[in-house]
Amino acid sequence: MPYSLIMLSRSAFLLTCFSLAAPALAIEPESLKFFENKIRPILAESCYSCHADKKQKGGLRVDNLTYLNQGGDTGPALVAHKPDESLLIKAVSYLDSDLEMPPDGKLPDDQIAALKQWIAMGAPWPESEVAAAKPARKPGEFTQEDKEWWAFQPVKKPAVPAVKLTSGNEVDAFVHTELAKNGLEPSAEASPEELIRRVYFDLHGLPPTPEEVAAFIQESQKPAGVQKAYETLVDKLLASPRYGERWAQHWLDLARYAESEGYRLDAYRPNVWPYRDYVIESLNSDKPYDQFVREQIAGDEIDPSNPKVTIGTAFLRHTIY
Numbered sequence: 060m061p062y063s064l065i066m067l068s069r070s071a072f073l074l075t076c077f078s079l080a081a082p083a084l085a086i087e088p089e090s091l092k093f094f095e096n097k098i099r100p101i102l103a104e105s106c107y108s109c110h111a112d113k114k115q116k117g118g119l120r121v122d123n124l125t126y127l128n129q130g131g132d133t134g135p136a137l138v139a140h141k142p143d144e145s146l147l148i149k150a151v152s153y154l155d156s157d158l159e160m161p162p163d164g165k166l167p168d169d170q171i172a173a174l175k176q177w178i179a180m181g182a183p184w185p186e187s188e189v190a191a192a193k194p195a196r197k198p199g200e201f202t203q204e205d206k207e208w209w210a211f212q213p214v215k216k217p218a219v220p221a222v223k224l225t226s227g228n229e230v231d232a233f234v235h236t237e238l239a240k241n242g243l244e245p246s247a248e249a250s251p252e253e254l255i256r257r258v259y260f261d262l263h264g265l266p267p268t269p270e271e272v273a274a275f276i277q278e279s280q281k282p283a284g285v286q287k288a289y290e291t292l293v294d295k296l297l298a299s300p301r302y303g304e305r306w307a308q309h310w311l312d313l314a315r316y317a318e319s320e321g322y323r324l325d326a327y328r329p330n331v332w333p334y335r336d337y338v339i340e341s342l343n344s345d346k347p348y349d350q351f352v353r354e355q356i357a358g359d360e361i362d363p364s365n366p367k368v369t370i371g372t373a374f375l376r377h378t379i380y
Contacts, residue, residue, distance in 0.1 A: 087180075087183070090180050090181070091183055093176075093177065093180070093183075094177060094183050094184060094185075097173045097177070098173060098174065098177045101166070101170050101173065101174065102121050102122065105161045105166060105170075106121045106160070106161065107122060109161075110122070110131075115131070116131075117131040117132045117133065118130075118131035118132045118197070119131030119132070119136060121136065121147075123184070123188055123189065123192040124184035124188075124192075125189055125192035125194050126192060126194055127182070129194045129197075130146070133146060133158070137178050137182055139178065139181045139182050140178070140180075140181055141178070141179075142174070142175040142176075142178040145178050146158070147174065147178070148171070148174060148175055148178065151165070151166050151170075151171050151174060152165075152171055153165050219232050220232045220233060220235075220236040222235045222236055222239075226248070226286075251272075251275055251276045251279040251285060251288075252272060252276065254275075254285070254289065255267050255271065255272055255275045255292065258289070258292055258293060258296060259271075262293070262297065262301075262302050262305060263296060263299065263301040263302065263305050264301075264304075265301070265305075275288060275292060278291065300339075300343055302342065303338075303339040303341075303342035303343035304339055306342050307335065307338040307339040307342055310338050311335060314338075314355075314374050314377050315377040315378075316331070316334065316335060316338075316377055317331075317377070318331055318332065318335075320379055321379070322380075331373065331376075331377075333370050333373070334370055334371075334373035334374070337367065337370045337371055337373075340367075351371075354368050354371035354372075355371040355372060355373075355374035355375070356372070356374070356375075357372070358370070358371035358372045359372050
């Protein structure tokens with residue numbers, strides 16, 4: 060079964076448990092009295108030491124209905140109205156030698172019978188406590204809120220807003236639309252002098268020389284205009300080694316790259332610089348991002364005889380020591 064269907068099935072199961080338990084809580088107050096007098100003392104005396112807030116052996120908590128429904132490593136601990144299908148009853152009845160709870164001795168028959176009766180009633184539990192529970196998320200478990208996160212949504216091509224533009228492209232149409240919604244006007248277009256400085260600082264982190272500014276202004280005055288001069292300038296800066304040197308710093312910062320340990324004695328790391336050069340070269344050679352990431356996680360497996368690839372795994376060594 061696909062993973063998504065498994066998760067949906069599990070969610071449906073939990074919702075069923077809650078919906079079955081709710082009527083007993085709301086309609087039959089005597090069931091709560093039974094729970095408080097018979098069930099909670101059993102759980103508190105025989106189970107809480109290993110399965111409550113301080114300790115959860117096998118990933119299981121039994122101090123709230125929510126946690127029982129969520130279950131532990133072996134699955135949900137109970138199935139409302141079905142004691143014979145509930146792992147809790149299986150465990151306390153010692154029906155499985157690998158699942159005997161409590162481990163220091165079987166519960167008296169009357170307590171096991173009370174637990175069966177409680178589950179058959181729908182496992183009533185005070186609603187306020189159930190609502191306040193905060194179940195821990197299990198590895199690989201996704202909530203509906205997780206699934207609705209923008210990064211997980213299918214890529215769609217939206218309709219371009221109908222906006223009259225004197226210059227720019229489709230992206231500008233979206234920008235202008237949002238500006239209009241907020242009663243704002245777009246800023247005036249940058250002059251050639253401003254534009255070349257912005258591009259240089261963005262791509263190289265350095266200002267252009269006076270000669271480069273003058274050359275750009277001259278190109279902007281030709282019949283092809285600023286747009287052509289701008290495209291030529293961007294291509295030129297992207298082709299320069301300075302581009303990788305500038306933009307590598309962002310990845311190196313995220314990877315916690317440093318040429319010293321930065322702690323206590325701040326010892327020098329004389330052999331870490333090849334990783335820095337690897338990142339710079341990856342950017343300057345337009346290495347695909349997925350390849351770039353794979354090489355840093357498993358470069359020694361991908362191409363063990365190529366030092367230009369294996370050096371990527373230095374990504375895993377940028378710890379304090």
